[in-house]
Structures are given as structure tokens and as C-alpha cells.
Amino acid sequence: MPASTSLLKCCAWRAEFMNSRPRASAFFDRRSIRYPLARLIIAAFLVGIGLALLSNAVLMLDNVREDIRRSLTAAANAAGTAASAAVVFQDAKVARGVLRMLDAYPEIEAAALYTHAGNRLAVHGNDHLLPSDARHLGPAAPDITLLADMATLHVPIEVDDAPVGTVYIQARLDAYWQTYLTSIATTFLIALGAGALALVLAMRFLNRIILPVRMLADAANDARLRQDFIPRGIPSADNEIGDLVRNFNALLSEVEAGRKSLQSQHDELERLVADRTVELLAAKESADAANAAKSRFLAAASHDLRQPIHAMRLLQDALSGTPLSDEQRRIADYLTLSTRNLAEILNALLDVSRLDGGMVKPQLKNVSAYDLLRNMEADFAPLALEKGLRFKFFFPRQELVLFTDARMLYSQLRNFVDNAIKYSETGGVLVGFRRRRGAALIQVWDTGMGIAPDHLGAIFDEYYQVGNPQRDRTKGLGLGLAIAKRVEDILGSRIRCCSRPGKGSMFEVGVPLADEAEQGVGDNNSMQASAGIAVSSPLAMIRVMVVEDDVMAAKALELLLGARGMHVTTFPSAESALADSRIENADFYIVDFRLPGLSGMQFLDELQQRAEWPIKATLLTGETHLDVSNAAPPPKWKMLFKPVDTAALVAEIEAQIAPRQVE
Secondary structure (H helix, E strand, O other): OOHHHHHHHHHHHHHHHHHOOOOHHHOOOOOOOHHHHHHHHHHHHHHHHHHHHHHHHHHHHHHHHHHHHHHHHHHHHHHHHHOHHHHHOOOHHHHHHHHHHHHHOOOEEEEEEEEOOOEEEEEEEOHHHOOOEOOOOOOOOOOOOOOOOEEEEEEEEEEOOEEEEEEEEEEEOHHHHHHHHHHHHHHHHHHHHHHHHHHHHHHHHHHHHHHHHHHHHHHHHHHHHHOOOOOOOOOOOOOHHHHHHHHHHHHHHHHHHHHHHHHHHHHHHHHHHHHHHHHHHHHHHHHHHHHHHHHHHHHHHHHHHHHHHHHHHHHHHHHHOOOOOHHHHHHHHHHHHHHHHHHHHHHHHHHHHHHHOOOOOOOOEEEEHHHHHHHHHHHHHHHHHHHOOEEEEEOOOOOOEEEEOHHHHHHHHHHHHHHHHHOOOOOEEEEEEEEEOOEEEEEEEEOOOOOOHHHHHHOOOOOOOOOOOOOOHHHOOOOHHHHHHHHHHHHOOOEEEEEEOOOEEEEEEEEEEOOHHHOOOOOHHHHHHHHOOOOOOOOOOOEEEEEOOOHHHHHHHHHHHHOOOOEEEEEOOHHHHHHOHHHHHOOEEEEEOOOOOOOHHHHHHHHHHHOOOOOOEEEEEOOOOHHHHHOOOOOOEEEEEOOOOHHHHHHHHHHHHHHHHHO
16 A cells, blocks of 8 residues: 555544544543543542641641630730739729730730739629639630630739739630631632642643543554554654554554455465365266266176176085085085175175165165064074074064165164174174154164274274274175165164173164054065065975076076976077967066066066966066166066075075965
């Protein structure tokens, strides 16, 4: 800012301030520092005048008393000396002549001469004011009180140091007190005038202090309100007030410089933030695109990845059903275990990919809590029994109906219970349901190794396992809790964990309850399929048509189902199956979702149009991308994901065939 502009602003501000200075009415403003200082000066002035007047009155009173005593004593002594001979000879006429000398003292109203015997010899003035004899006179010195009307004095008359009589005088004191009061009044008026002059001078001097301070206060307020920190033109002298004004202006200059520097830094920071925001958005978009591409790739490749594992698993199950030597049986068991571990790894990785890619949409419906417990008991009771653990449930007497996605919730609970059994060597596992304010709290308690507090924040990360540095595959992959956390984000169900090392852990998930009016039977079929429960029923001699383009997978299904007494016919495509005359006579159809030409869904639609009754079928797929999820088949055709568990497949066939056999 140019110096001339700053000077003009200072002058304008000073003129504005001088025009807005408080008038005389503001002189006694109680908010101003002038008010207490003025009170202090006035109080000091009044106290000073009061003390001066009081001391002067006391001193003058003593002087007046002394003057009265001295005057009366001098008159009495003069009269006594002059009348000593008359008193000795008791010559009344001479004595009266002597007393006439007291006319020179106008304040003396009465006087008398008494003989040595006390008899009154001569009188001057009003004899009614005089005692008749001098034998009972009071004190010789007069006792003069303040503003007393009269004063008496008697002195002895001595000749050759021998008393021969007494002089008695009584005087009025009006003249003395009038002089005394006049002197005090004069002193008071002089002091009052001097004090008023001193007060005016003090207030003028006070204004020289108050005005710069007031201007400083207004300047500070003006700078705060206007955010204008140019120095102000405040008058100042070469004293402490001047130092204060100069330091204030220096402070304003520094604040203005700092404000400009801060504004410059703020502008630079905003520019940097804007640049970094653009970079971060670009990086995020790139990362999202890469993540989406990865998810799409895994989803698209899932069919090809699952297909050979699916065939291997079916072939191993078929192999296990044939006569084998002990060594062959041992090798087959190891091969089955390895294949199962490979399938679990693939399924977990694909599940994480599907959840991260937003390819899973919850299908909310009413779910029976009892069905959840039955499925968990069927899945995990054998595992707990094998490890010698107790596996118990706690639930309220009144049935709970949850409103959630059955498959996703069961996925969370499976991971909790599976970890509880894996990491518990003694004791047991408890699964409990509790009703809490329109929601159900599902808790899984275990007596395992527990989790240290510093590990609790990381247990939901991928591949993070407590107490498994060797990556023992029997203890899982470290993806179960990561999947459960992702399901929590989709369902909005809060997961909580608390644990004590060496004592055990508790995992809790909150699930909303269905409304009372909407409570009904849960989706049992869905839960049974997700849990893999099979109801034992004879499957021998039923006709099964398998439509599978993968030769190895088709052969594995043929061997596996044939070992259970079923008559299996395979077709490499939907068209070849529809062209065969036997296709409509099958009891059950196992169809791959992705086929050359017509898809598995289209094949079943065409077949259902030909049939006179509802067909029994299931679709097998290794694809998990969004299109398949959105185009899910009707409930009459169950979809199983590859690699298919043999027990789940057989259970699905039994579940659909058993009602037909009963009929």
C-alpha cells in the first residue's frame, strides 16, 4: 500500500474519531476509566479539605481559648494590682473607681473585688451575675467549651506574696466565637477555591491520559471489525502513553504483514490442495477402474477356474466309492484333502473379489432363527464332536424371525463358528440369540486362545491370522473375517468383537427383526441349500440327465451318480439333449449354466414348455458375475456353484425327488 494512501486513511480515521468523541454527558460514563479516576480525585480532594479544615479548626480553637484566658487574666491582674491598697484598707469607693478601668474590655459584663474574708467590696457591671462572697468560688482558670456563652475568672490579690483579696471577672465570649467562625469560613472558602482549581487542572491532565487510551481502544475495535490493520494517527507525547501508541501501531503493521503473508500461504495451500485433489481423484478413478477390471476378470475367469476343480472333486468322490487298497485309499484321501483346500482358497478369493466389485446385492426376506441354528448344528456339530468340544445354543423361548439376506448372514456366522472351533482345544462353543430393541444380537462365544488387544484392529484384514505364523492351512486362509467384514458393509449389520487372551473370544452381529405382521416361515429351502443339509432318501434307479460341455466334468458326474445307483445320461450341449427322444423321460436334470448355443437357463425353459408337469432340475455354474446374480433362476431350479460339494448336490437331488416319490 503506498504511503500517501496510508496517510490519507490515518487522517480520515482520526477526523472521524475526533468528531465522534464523547460530549460532556459522557464525562460521567460509568464504563469509562475517567469515572473511577474522577471519583478518586474528588474523594482525595474532599478528604484533603476535610482534614485541613478539621486541623485548622482544632488549632484555632486552642488559640481562641488561649486568647480568652490571656485577655481575662491580664484584665484581672491589672485590676488586682491597682486595687490592692483599697482592698487592704477595705476602701469601697476607691475599689469601685479601680474597677472602672475594666470598661476598656467590652467583653467583661461583670467584675467584683472581694476582701480576704470573702466579702464583696466593690462591683462593676451586672451584680446579679456575681457571687455574694468569694469563699465558695470554683476553679480559678476559666473552663472554656466550644461556643460557650460566658467565661469566669478569679485571681488572688497579693501584697508581699500574701493574699489580701480576690478579683472576680465574668465575660461574654460572642465576639471571640464570631471571629473564630469567620476565620474557619474564610479558610474553607479559600480551600474550596484552591481545590476546585486543582480539580480542574487534574481533570485536564487526566484527559491527556484518557484520550489516547480511548483512541487506542477504538482503534483496536475498528481494526478488529474492519480487518484493516494500517497504523492509526493517534496523538501521543514522549512518555509511557506515547510508547504505548507507538508499540500499538508497530503491532498493527506486523499484523498486517502477517495477514498478507498468511493470505498468500492460504492461497498457495488452496492451490496445492486443489492440485492434489485432482491427482487423488485421478488415482482413485484409476484404482477403482483397476479393481473393477480385476473383479470382472476374476468373475469372468471363475467358470474356467472352477471347472477343472469341479471335475477333480467329482472324480475323487467317484474314486473313493470304488474298491481301493489301503495305500490307494490313503493317497485318495490326501488328494481329496488337497482338492478341498484348493477349492476353499478359490472360493474365498472369488468371494472377496465379488464383494469388493459390488457384484453381490442383498436379497432381504424373513429368515427363521431356528433354521439358522439347525443348519449350523448340521454343519459344525460333527467338527466339534471330532475335537471333543461342546457345541451349544441359546435362544429365547419365543421364535425370532430375522429380516436379512439368509445366505450372506449364514456366511458371516459360518466364519465365526468355524474360527471358534479351529482355535479352541478345550471347552466349547456357544451360539446365542438375544432380542435387543427391535433387533437380534447373534453371539458366538468360544474358549479358545483369545486375541490380544493390539491385534483386534487387524483381525478383519485379509490373510491376517493370530497364532498361525506358519500359515497352517488347517487353520484357514485368513479370509473368513475379511469376508464377514465385507458382508457387514453390504447388510449394514454391526460386527463387534471382544476377547481375553487365554480365555476366549466373542463375535457379535446385530440383525434387524421382521415386523410382527410379516413374520412367517423362513426361507428354509434357501438356508438348507446354503448350509448343505441333505435328507436321506433312496436315489437308486432314478434317471438323471447331465448337460455339460466339459467332458471331464460330465464324466465325473456320470461316475459319481452312477456309483449311487442312478442311471446317468450325458449330453455335450442343450441342442443335442433336446434332440434326443429320452430327454423328457428323466427324473432329474443337472445342467451347466454356460453351454455352447442355448444356455442352461434357456434349455430348462424349453424343456419345461414340453413337459406336462414341473421338472426337477438344478443349474451348475462357475460364474459369479453380476449378470448371473441378477438373472437367477426361479426357485424350482436351484443353482449350485462350482466346485460343487458332492453332499450338497446329492442333498439337492434328494430334496426335489423325495416329495415326488412320496406322491
